[in-house]
Amino acid sequence: MTxxxxxxxxxxxxxxxxxxxxxxxxYVVDPGFIVQWTAARKTNLILGAWHYFHPNQNAxxxxxxxxxxxxxxxxxxTGDPKTSDKVQLDLETMDGLDPITVAKGCWLxx
Numbered sequence: 250m251t252x253x254x255x256x257x258x259x260x261x262x263x264x265x266x267x268x269x270x271x272x273x274x275x276y277v278v279d280p281g282f283i284v285q286w287t288a289a290r291k292t293n294l295i296l297g298a299w300h301y302f303h304p305n306q307n308a309x310x311x312x313x314x315x316x317x318x319x320x321x322x323x324x325x326x327t328g329d330p331k332t333s334d335k336v337q338l339d340l341e342t343m344d345g346l347d348p349i350t351v352a353k354g355c356w357l358x359x
Contacts, residue, residue: 255281258289268295270337273318274311275301286322297335298324305344308357 261269269289272279282298289296300315302308315336325334343351 255284255288258292258294262292262294266294268297270297270299273298273300274314278318282318283322295332295334297337299337299339301339301341302355303342303344304346304351304354308354
């Protein structure tokens, strides 16, 4: 995905894509998320939303943001893990915290 440009999701499907992960949030809703998700939803792609997690921020608040976004765009859970939309936690930073504290923050979200 190129930031600020809507991806041609139909072209991605024509090229063999079966799923797409789209950044949904980091502190706030990602500005392009709803546009990208809406455009991708018009195809047969299985969609995934990922949140860039910051362990030094309240994990519950971050989860609530993710849930509210997914309710807004309509996460499609079919009950089949192979065909349902996905949610992913992106853990790239420890924000200066020790590994145990980071793991506890992630554990709150499971």
